[in-house]
């Protein structure tokens with residue numbers, strides 16, 4: 001039997017052998033992974049634990065919070081605040097940033113997360129997840145401010161997600177490709193199950209919420225119409241469709257077998273650029289996809305090059321197989 005590589009060992013190798021990450025970042029990622037493990041156990045409890053249903057509150061974005069949204073947020077904060085690796089955290093579920101209290105040692109990293117992605121799937125036993133992104137705190141001033149978090153995604157030093165599905169799988173990049181680790185519940189540790197993940201450049205599978213079709217912009221409608229036309233249409237091939245409504249699960253499928261994922265701007269809320277959040281959804285997913293050879297744009301420009309202007313900024317998202325993302329982006333740019 002070949003030797004199993006745990007997440008801890010993988011990270012030590014990234015640090016020691018390849019010199020890719022400093023020790024502080026390695027320890028931070030270990031803590032995030034530990035928190036994901038705890039969230040995974042809560043998810044698995046389902047109706048047996050008090051984790052299902054609404055919490056009866058709303059987050060800063062006006063979305064109803066589920067109990068698991070709050071539990072996952074607390075688990076991530078509790079696990080990370082005392083480790084000494086972080087200066088502050090930001091989350092989908094918190095209006096402002098969470099500065100590490102000064103009773104704990106201060107670190108140099110900033111952690112952003114969507115503690116529970118795919119909340120509408122919690123109560124129906126469908127895959128959900130946690131998404132995270134790590135930056136370094138800019139130097140040159142004491143303390144930490146919200147402004148420090150407003151860095152473009154190309155400055156990320158680590159990004160990943162954990163999908164709570166039939167298996168719990170943690171997917172990670174530190175800028176040296178994408179690796180996947182499956183939680184072995186008997187060992188209680190994440191074990192490397194796929195390294196050097198690659199997304200095929202072409203695909204016959206798209207993911208978009210088709211119920212919004214009447215609200216889409218012309219380039220998105222054109223792209224999907226051409227896919228739907230199948231072998232008789234300009235693409236000359238039949239396409240399949242998937243929509244899980246958990247970004248983590250849709251992106252995990254794309255990293256596993258290719259495809260294109262879109263949550264575009266639409267006319268329902270014309271003043272918002274999109275539904276998904278730039279800092280803790282689009283940026284980490286965009287970097288993972290690029291690291292696996294795919295592409296990620298907002299329909300016009302590379303997501304990782306967008307300069308954020310606020311913590312909970314929204315963005316249109318087109319990501320996945322490179323040639324398809326480039327096609328959708330070209331359709332938008334032709335329009336402009």
Ligand SMILES: O=P(O)(O)OC[C@H]1O[C@](O)(COP(=O)(O)O)[C@@H](O)[C@@H]1O
Nearest residue numbers: 114116117118119120209245246247
């Ligand atoms: O229900 P819709 O409009 O199809 O939206 C689905 C999208 O919303 C999200 O659930 C938003 O994430 P949250 O659950 O973290 O708010 C994405 O994961 C998913 O891609």
Ligand SMILES: [Mg+2]
Nearest residue numbers: 114116117118
């Ligand atoms: Mg989300």
Ligand SMILES: [Mg+2]
Nearest residue numbers: 092114116117
């Ligand atoms: Mg969420």
